[in-house]
Amino acid sequence: MEQKWPIRVFVTDCDIRKTSLDQKPGNLESLLENLKVKLALPYDFKLQFEDPLFNNALCNLTDVSELPDRATLKIISLESLSSVSGILSSPNTSDTGIPCTSEEKSQLMRRDPWPSAFDVPEFSVDVNFRLRQGDLIYMKAGTRMEVSRDMKHVILERLAETMYKYTAYPTEEHCRDVASALIAKHPCLKEAGSPTGYCGWKNSIKFKMGNFRTKMRRSGMADVQVNGNRRTRDFPEAAPSCSNIKRPKRSETNFLPNFPDGENADTLESVRRRLESEAKKRIPDSADLKKMMDQTFSLRRKEIVEEQPSVKGMMERWPALFTESQVFAEFYRVASKNLKKDFYEALDHHTTRLMDLFKSKKGVVGQSLNHLLQPINSQTNDITTTRTAILQCLPLYLGDNSGEFFISCPDLDTDYDFTHVPVGILTVMTEDTPPEINTIAIILEGTIVMDEIPTTCQALCLMFGLIYALHLDYPKGMKNTFEFIQKILLNLGPQKLSPKLQTLKNALLG
Structure with a gap:
């Protein structure tokens, strides 16, 4: 037997x-x-390796023959060298009230979703010194620190700057996380009259983020500038200040990025036209296509967020977006997550427990679940069949209506009308006896946007990616299922769950 090569x-x-x-x-x-x-x-990279000739120091890999039998490699992402790759972190800001320079702001794109544990940043030298002294006094005597106005301003400004690296519109839960992390790191800042010790800090952080967004809006940041010109005393006819706010609702890290340096709507539109021509070729150049999709990401998001075009219009202008590789790449640009990898890993991790929960269900729902689980054959251990069965059982278990989402027809050549299907996965069956699956397609706004998909689980994964890429709402009858994918499988967004989802999550983790 040929021995595998471990690395x-x-x-x-x-x-x-x-x-x-x-x-x-x-x-x-x-x-x-x-x-x-x-x-x-989902990105291109180069490799470094630990060279035994130099005490395992890292060296660039140029020839595979240089590698030892048991090699240690390091991935160096090539996307980190490009401002349009979507992974540049924001620069530090000063205490002058100027968030960033014009050159820096055009490159600002977030790389990470909101962290599970917020890391309180370091403050200026004098504030750090005063906080250390205050913490020592609190540990010895339990005396809380009197925070001066200028010191509180520096702390809040630095916290707001750090929060903006993750999101321009933090939720109440985000502000609570930051305030809790602040007093955990510096207990001398605890508030005597607060039941949690940080209620005042939480409110101050919330208002400071509003002021910080105003500064960022004046500096030209697109994700907050889009919500400018709201109703004020001087502009009473403008849109209400709190209605129809365009902001990320599902933890999109790059909801509305700025144009890259040296680019504007006209220059990116010319790139888009070249991209459209390349995508319509019989065999497009995948490398050029990916490069142009990266370059035009900010233009695409501006169209989607501000103009809210139809799906058919997006297919005409951005045909490359409706390919498997670009759906996953776009999800990475928008949410900074490897959708394909994280989706399947989390699903496989919970499969055994989900099957136990489905089999334990009684009544009419239990009978329907057992019927859907029949194709699973433990002897063949077909992972695709198992994944498909689990994903078809999930809506039924969560009380969703999947009858209008998972649909089938005998042949695409027939006059089957899809205009009444807002969102759905279509299974095309052969005319054999018994019928078999011929192909699987995705329907959005009554239009088939992708077809020839091999499996139902892959179609659902791509559907989720398209919803993020096109900024669509979850289908009404499948809301619980899609929130399960988002918040439990992919761990995206605030973890406030509906009672059904919270019960399921408790059962999976229990």
């Missing part, structure tokens, strides 16, 4: 994986391609 890979400093390839590739290009598939990485 250790540093994907990031916090993501170190042990994996293996069937054999050691013969050249560097083959190694890069194998690792991209094996690790499910």
